Amino acid sequence: MKRKSWIWLLILTSIVLIVTKNPKVIPNLHSQIKETTVKVQPFLYSLKASLDNKLSGKTKSSNQKQVSKTATPIEDPLKNVTISNTYYFHFKKNVPQSVRNSFTKAVNTYNDTGVVRLIPGEKQPNKNSITFFIYHKKIQDITSNTVELGNGGPSSLVINHYAINSGQAGLNLTYPNLAVKDSVAVHELGHALGLAHSSDRHSVMYPVDQGESSLSRGDIEGLKSIYQN
Ligand SMILES: [Zn+2]
Structure with a gap:
């Protein structure tokens, strides 16, 4: 009898080892987890618009009356999820001080809403995080005027409707005079x-x-719809 139980223990241990080393053996364990990668939409500076405005002497918008009072839309990865409003943020090592200053101001702007809480600190498992970075990208199509x-x-990991977001925000240092600005950050x-x-x-x-x-007001409403739903 004793020898038999030893054999069973050995078999069980082997199964546990195989399963933990190779999670694909039990695919159902992961069926409730949905992962999205960072969805990136470039923020543009319109050379044409500023030129037009200079030529015509117009300032910002001629259709200001159509300003929408509705909430700013939400990125798909954070729609219909429950998410903590607390984030830990850090800068990649090569981020210069000027960019850090702009992003720090932006952090304060969002913290001032009281809707989210951004705390300096490294990325932690199962916690929301923001990584600030820089990159270089030259204009590709000169005719686009942008x-x-x-x-x-955002980049979310959703487990049973509960999301953990690893967000990223970066500035294009090929155009530092245009990109290192509070509005871009x-x-x-x-x-x-x-x-x-x-x-x-x-x-x-x-x-x-x-x-x-x-x-x-719409931006704050949008934030609330993500973090206070
Ligand atoms: Zn954008």
Whole structure:
């Protein structure tokens, strides 16, 4: 009898070892987990718009009356999920001080809403995080009259409707004079936190830089719909 139980123990241990070393053996364990990679939408600076405005003497918008009062839309990975409002953020090592300053201001802007809580700190398992980075990308199509200033987005791991977001926000240092700006930092951090593009020119999430760095009512409503639902 004793020898038999030893054999069973050996078999059980082997199974446990195989399963833990190779999770594919039990695919059902992962069926409730949904993972998305960072969805990136470039933030643009329109050379044409600024030129037009200079030539015609017009300032911002001629259709300001159509400004939407509705909430800024949400990025798909954070729709219909439950998520903590607390984030740990850190900068990649090569991020220069000027960019750190812009993102730190953006962090304060979002913290001031009271809707989210961004705390300096390294990425931790099962906690929301934001990584700030820089990159270089030259204009590809000169006829498009636009320059990419930055990009960012959420990247969620959803387990039974509970999401953990590893967001990213970055500035394009090929155009430092245009990209290292509070309006660009607040836009990209907005993406990392789950806000999508808005058609409202007063929103920081308008897809073309308007120099806007304070959140609109719609932006705050959008944040609330993610973190206070
Ligand atoms: Zn954008």
